[in-house]
Amino acid sequence: MARPREFEEADAVDRALQVFWKSGFQDASLPDLLEGMGLTRGSLYKAFKDKKNLYLNVLDHYEVTAVDTGVAKLTDPSGPDGTTRILRLFSGLSQAVSDGDQRGCVLCTAAAGPEMSDPEIAAAVRRGLAKLRDGIEAALDVSERHKGFAKDDKHDVANALLGQYVGLKVLARAGGAIGILEGADRHARLILSAQAG
Template sequence: MARPREFKTDDAIKKAANVFWEKGYLEASLPDLLDGMGLTRGSLYKAFKDKKTLFLLVLAHYEEEAVGAAKACLTDSSVPDGRDRILSLFAALCAAVAAGDTRGCLLCSAAAGYEMSDPDIAAAVEKGMSGIREGLEAALNDSPLHAEMPDVERRAIANVLLTQYIGLRVLARSRMPLGIVEQSVDSIRRLLEMDGA
């Protein structure tokens, strides 16, 4: 009779996420993962098959948690003006950096890494990024300054905002001074005031 699994899968995935966040996908070694997750080699392979499968599960968990939270902020109907939702998302990013969070975004870090040469990882990253872009488009649809724009123009602004979001999350990881992040958020505010005016 097989022994019952002595760990919760969700907890193990969260611990693995911390290892990948710190080390990156390529640099996270098996010993790093075993130590960070508190598992034996046999338990890891039995539960997760291999490092790539584990990383894909981590990305799926991150999309559900972090991307889900970003989309919830961007589609929050209790904030009528979509521009305010967008600015709230970027203000939260700035506040996290001010509080000392230099982890950045796991998706953004993966997007900038060599692991994107793997089609399965690239697809998982694209799915998460698309979720953020969809949230930005939804917020722009609810912005009085942007709602009447042609879809193609609104989509272009959403793409610019996504680029800014990714860039700021990478800047946070690089430990750039907070002032640079704050200036970027101010530029986003001006962009949202200009477009559609």
């Protein structure tokens, strides 16, 4: 009879997230992961097989806990106008940096890293970023300013905003640039003020 695992997999993935968030996929060493997760090498390999599989679990976990939460705020029908929802996403980014959080975004860090050469990791990153982009586009659908925009124009605006968001998150992780991160919502406002077509 197999012995039951002495740890909760979900807790272990959450602890691994913190290690990968701090160090990134490439620089998170096995000793760092074992210490951060509080596991032995055998337990980690038995539960997750290898570092890459653990990272894929972490990306899934991050999508559920962070991306889905952001998308829920962007698509909340009881919330304010869609433009305001989007601006709050960007002002939240500025606030996090002001509060000392320079971790950026796990997906954004991965998107800018060499791990994107792995097809499975790249697919997970693209899926999470596409979900965020779709949330932005859904907010544009209920934006008074954008109600006359064609679907393709809203899609283009959502792509521009996602690009801005990813870039700002990468800058946050890199220590930022004075005036850029602090003005994240103002920069988003400029994109949102673009004319259709």
